[in-house]
Amino acid sequence: MRPRFGRSRALGGAALTSVLLAGCGGDAAVPPEDAPPVPDELACSEGTISGAGSSAQELAMQVWIAGYQQECDDATINYDPIGSGGGRSQFIDGAVTFAGTDAALHGEETEEARDRCAGATPVNLPAFAVPIAVVYHVDGIDTGLNLSPETIAGMFNQDITAWDDPAIAADNPDLDLPDTAIQPVSRSDESGTTENFTEYLHAAAGEAWPHDASGQWPIEPVEAGQGNSGVASAVEGGDGMIGYVEVSHAGELDAANVGVGDAFVAPSPEAAGRVVAEATPREGNEEHDLALDLDYGTTAADTYPVVLIAYEVACLAYDDAEEVDLLTGFLSYVVSEEGQRAASAETGSAILPESVRADVRAVVDVITVD
Incomplete structure (x- = not known):
């Protein structure tokens, strides 16, 4: 068997061009016939938020941004795929609303992020699982x-x-x-x-x-x-x-x-x-933190163990209501069935199990204005 992945990279480049044009205020946007599907009840909000981090979820993020912005005309979401470490640093510094990372925030970084979150807990929300x-x-x-x-x-x-x-x-x-x-x-x-x-x-x-x-x-x-x-x-x-x-x-x-x-x-x-479905909560997680442990050493049949889970890292509280509304609406789309299927079709990612997506939705629902 000889896996090939050329379609995803080609489409990803086209999606990136459309998203950049829309995000920079140009007249061009993703054509309606090319936009990813969205849920019937999508929480649209206006304003601008920015994220940075994981290059692994770069193409998935392009899909999610294209789908959300196509439906929500007054929203602008920017994402800079500078790498997980850079994204976590920018989040801790308060330069972005959320971080994308393939390694969950933990230890000293969590404490530093708590300061950035005005004392509220920073949480790791699984969004993207991919070989x-x-x-x-x-x-x-x-x-x-x-x-x-x-x-x-x-x-x-x-x-x-x-x-x-x-x-x-x-x-x-x-x-x-x-x-x-x-x-x-x-x-x-x-x-x-x-x-x-x-x-x-x-x-x-x-x-x-x-x-x-x-x-x-x-x-x-x-x-x-x-x-x-x-x-x-x-x-x-x-x-x-x-x-x-x-x-x-x-x-x-x-x-x-x-x-x-x-x-x-x-x-x-x-x-x-199959690896994601067997993942367990990370030991020591605080309430609402959804970081997972994968069994990389599994020998289960028909299982591919070289997998990463990319998280969106967010605060449980922000000081701006517009920021909260836009972030929670966007994250809800990311973990919706439509959002997960759109990303999978483009990138070859696994669709997160419904149990994981339900847990993420429950945490998104408690993100609030401080």
Whole structure:
């Protein structure tokens, strides 16, 4: 099986152009026939809010903004995909209304954000669950590539350095592997995608990955790219490359099937959704915080475990009623069935389980004016 994701990236670029034109005050907007579906009862509000953060949910955010603004003419929502770490920092500094992050706010950041929220609790709201694709570009490998967790870890830890290494051959007995040097590509910026990917390696690869999970790549990189798009471009640009990207940024790149138990599983919304459905609340969550723990080391059948959940981080209280009305209306659309299906069609993301979406709606309903 050879997963391909070219449609999502192409449509994402068109959506971005339309959203930018609308958001900058131009006459152009998303044509009605291209706008994503919205619920029959959509809470429209007027004004402007801004968010920043996760590049993994960049294309999904374009879809949600296009759908909401097409229906709500007096609303403007801006989003800057600067990366999860940058988004959390801007939220804590009060520069944006909400942050998008692939790694939930926790610890010292939560306390700093509490100050920004005028003493109210900052909350992590699951909005987007998507496979992280292990993408590669290797002349001579033009069929599906299987990689066990230990093999992936060895390649990214620079212990496995050639594409005909015995470990890769053991995963792919039917492939004629070239002796091309392996060129792993990691993120240059602090990244929730990196944190989720290294959490997967830490949980699933055992001693083959001797590093803790981190949003910063833990070793000196061979090559690095800014954001998911930077990693994808680097992998596209050379022979022997391998990288990790949120699946909607994979474009025309090949994606490996990942070893799970005795099988190899391709990234798909359905396979990723099975991990999300089994997620549990993060230990130590405060009331209304919906951060989740994923079982990255699962061996369940037909499950793709290399998954990230992107959150929208918001305050439970703001000092501006217009800001609250617009934020809560927009977030309600994001986790609606229509919003989730629109994002999935564009990006290959999993549709969040109804139980998770109901929990998010309940928290959105208690966001108030201080």
